[in-house]
Amino acid sequence: MGRLLAACLRRQLLLAVRRPVEVVNPLVFFLLVVMLFPLGIGPDPRQLTEFAPAVLWIVALLATLLAVEGMFRGDFDDGTLEQLVLAPQPLFLPALTYVFAHWLLTGLPLTLLSPLFALMLQLPGKAIGTLMLSLLLGTAVLSLIGGIGAALTVGLKRGGILISLLIIPFYVPVLIFGSAAVQFAAAGNSAQPQLLVLGGMLSLAVALAPFAIAAGLRISVDAG
Amino acid sequence: MWTWFHKFGSPPWLYSIAGSILRWLVPITVILLAVGAVWGLLYAPPDFRQGNSYRIMFVHVPASVVALAGYYVMATAGAVSLIWRMKMADIALRSCAPIGAMLTFLGLLSGAVWGKPTWGTWWVWDARVTSMLVLFFLYVGIIALYEAFDNEELAGKACAVLSLVGTVNIPIIYKSVDWWYSLHQPASIKFTEDSTMDGSMLRPLLLMIVAFYCLFASSLLLYMRSEILRRESSTNWVRKLVLAKAGQGSANAV
Amino acid sequence: MTAAAHAEPLLKVHGLELERGGRVLLSDFSLEIYPGEVMMLEGENGSGKTSLLRTLAGLARYGYSGGLQCNADSLLYLGHKAGVKTLLTPRENLRWYCSVQNLPLAGLDAALQSVELTGYEDIPCHNLSAGQQRRVNLARLYLSEAPLWLLDEPFTAIDRAGVKRLADVIAARAAAGGAVVLTSHQPLPSDYPVRRVSIARQERS
Known part of the structure; x- marks a missing residue:
């Protein structure tokens, strides 16, 4: 069991190392959209400060959404997903590994780079710790939920925008509590309750999403 | 249990049983809707603050309540479809989605119409309206996913998984949106909550809710019947049915 | 028989x-x-x-x-799809397969030799010809215990x-x-x- 998980994780990371542009793309996307907001709102630092928590969180959400579509795409196209489905072990374990690898390659770098974006958007320094913590927990939930959408649509030739339609409604609670946490911190209040709620969502998602992902993958492999 | 499920899984049986239920369910729905509408719109007393504009509640609240319940009906069908692999459950799921989406849309529309005289604007990011909007997109997602699959059986299973994910998420979404609204809105603008509603308004409202449940059930059965015919169109029993109907028609004409 | x-x-x-x-x-x-x-x-x-x-x-x-x-x-299924990750080398591909199927890694070199991929073990598959990629997939037959x-x-x-x-x-x-x-x-x-x-x-x- 451990061998399977280690092998899957190792393979996903190896693939990312061989094609690093797939890891960098969401980050560049994040940066680009962060640049768009001041252009749209205006350079007034007070206004930017006000919008920064929401902007940072929405952009992080969109960047994850963009990346999540490819979570199983390559494996489906070349047929290695079939081999995984036929493995004697239950499918939800490798599914969880794929999500974890995906989070390591998108959510975690986004979180680590977020202070830079926060400074560009004039987010008060005292909120940066909360921003990182909320993104750390929140992007993991986003990857897990996104994995369900990716698993359900990977067998479709015209997946594309469909996955956004399926997943964005489920992202609503994460966005609400994630951006609220940063807003609270920026206003000088404790964001602990919001972070705890995000932690709760993460626990629930870790417990349930792998099963939905496994079910989705089986259906998609069937369709292929 | 098993034989019953087997029967339930057979299209001709479901088609005919749905037909006999509809024979009395449709009249009941029409009567309930008519009585509820007349009672609510004409006889219930006007609200002391909102005047007559509150009466749109008799459409808005039942539509919203049944739209939400419809999602759970759909998810139940999804669970049955995944566990017992019943094709008829797929048909129920497929039929629930557009009806639920329409009810949600009606809830949103009536909410907007109600918002104009109450708040002076067509759209307010009120907790209930926002949750309804998310629910609407959940329904749209199910329909879009179903339509994206070439294979209808797999489409049903994929939608079943998605609807089950939705059932876990809906309470979280509703609670989050409630919390978000309470965070951003002062309590004074809060909606007139149903808790203090007078019996003279509550009774027609409850009647309308029951009427909308009946409306949902009869639309669902009608939709399922047409779905069954569409999917089974190449089978013998449907051919026989159509020929029998045609025979009846020509006999009547004579 | x-x-x-x-x-x-x-x-x-x-x-x-x-x-x-x-x-x-x-x-x-x-x-x-x-x-x-x-x-x-x-x-x-x-x-x-x-x-x-x-x-x-x-x-x-x-x-x-x-x-x-x-x-x-357990069973082995060989379908129309390549079953090979082109970014990975033949050895990495088969190593992953062995881990998924819980097979020993010992037979890996022999399997690659059997499909005449000796010397190509550590070249990413996208640099191999279509026939060679196919043989990477077929090497599973030599590894399988199913x-x-x-x-x-x-x-x-x-x-x-x-x-x-x-x-x-x-x-x-x-x-x-x-x-x-x-x-x-x-x-x-x-x-x-x-x-x-x-x-x-x-x-x-």
């Missing part, structure tokens, strides 16, 4: 009805596959050979009715000598008490007895 008559079937299909895209491909199809058998599924294009194999493998779990009982604890093999057109893009070697592996697997079901447009170049099962095209009445 001689024990076949008494042994439990590895795979038992009873009254299978297979439907794909609203079309009935097979109806009331029954089949038993015993250890020691090599079975060739025959039928014209679109007769449902691939669908049947995918159903037997458990990849297609919907769109059929009837009984399907698999007594093999008693049941389901092979969909295993000889595609393989030269004559390669086909002969593949036929030998298939025969060896059956002789060792396994069973192999395959589809192919060419006869198996082997002396091993092959059971032919024809899938007649059936139209819905």
Whole structure:
């Protein structure tokens, strides 16, 4: 069991190392959209400060959404997903590994780079710790939920925008509590309750999403 | 249990049983809707603050309540479809989605119409309206996913998984949106909550809710019947049915 | 081979009805596959050979009715898709496969040698030719310990000598008490007895 998980994780990371542009793309996307907001709102630092928590969180959400579509795409196209489905072990374990690898390659770098974006958007320094913590927990939930959408649509030739339609409604609670946490911190209040709620969502998602992902993958492999 | 499920899984049986239920369910729905509408719109007393504009509640609240319940009906069908692999459950799921989406849309529309005289604007990011909007997109997602699959059986299973994910998420979404609204809105603008509603308004409202449940059930059965015919169109029993109907028609004409 | 008559079937299909895209491909199809058998599924294009194999493998779990009982604890399925990650080297690809199937890594070099990929073990697969990539996928046959093999057109893009070697592996697997079901447009170049099962095209009445 451990061998399977280690092998899957190792393979996903190896693939990312061989094609690093797939890891960098969401980050560049994040940066680009962060640049768009001041252009749209205006350079007034007070206004930017006000919008920064929401902007940072929405952009992080969109960047994850963009990346999540490819979570199983390559494996489906070349047929290695079939081999995984036929493995004697239950499918939800490798599914969880794929999500974890995906989070390591998108959510975690986004979180680590977020202070830079926060400074560009004039987010008060005292909120940066909360921003990182909320993104750390929140992007993991986003990857897990996104994995369900990716698993359900990977067998479709015209997946594309469909996955956004399926997943964005489920992202609503994460966005609400994630951006609220940063807003609270920026206003000088404790964001602990919001972070705890995000932690709760993460626990629930870790417990349930792998099963939905496994079910989705089986259906998609069937369709292929 | 098993034989019953087997029967339930057979299209001709479901088609005919749905037909006999509809024979009395449709009249009941029409009567309930008519009585509820007349009672609510004409006889219930006007609200002391909102005047007559509150009466749109008799459409808005039942539509919203049944739209939400419809999602759970759909998810139940999804669970049955995944566990017992019943094709008829797929048909129920497929039929629930557009009806639920329409009810949600009606809830949103009536909410907007109600918002104009109450708040002076067509759209307010009120907790209930926002949750309804998310629910609407959940329904749209199910329909879009179903339509994206070439294979209808797999489409049903994929939608079943998605609807089950939705059932876990809906309470979280509703609670989050409630919390978000309470965070951003002062309590004074809060909606007139149903808790203090007078019996003279509550009774027609409850009647309308029951009427909308009946409306949902009869639309669902009608939709399922047409779905069954569409999917089974190449089978013998449907051919026989159509020929029998045609025979009846020509006999009547004579 | 001689024990076949008494042994439990590895795979038992009873009254299978297979439907794909609203079309009935097979109806009331029954089949038993015993250890020691090599079975060739025959039928014209679109007769449902691939669908049947995918159903037997458990990849297609919907769109059929009837009984399907698999007594093999693991199986090997070789389909139309490459089954190879082009960013990874042949060795990495097979190492992952071994981990997924919980197989020992010891036979890896021998397997790569058997499909004549010695010297190419550590070159990313996208630098290999189509035939070589195909052979990376076929190397799984040399690693597998599964008693049941389901092979969909295993000889595609393989030269004559390669086909002969593949036929030998298939025969060896059956002789060792396994069973192999395959589809192919060419006869198996082997002396091993092959059971032919024809899938007649059936139209819905």
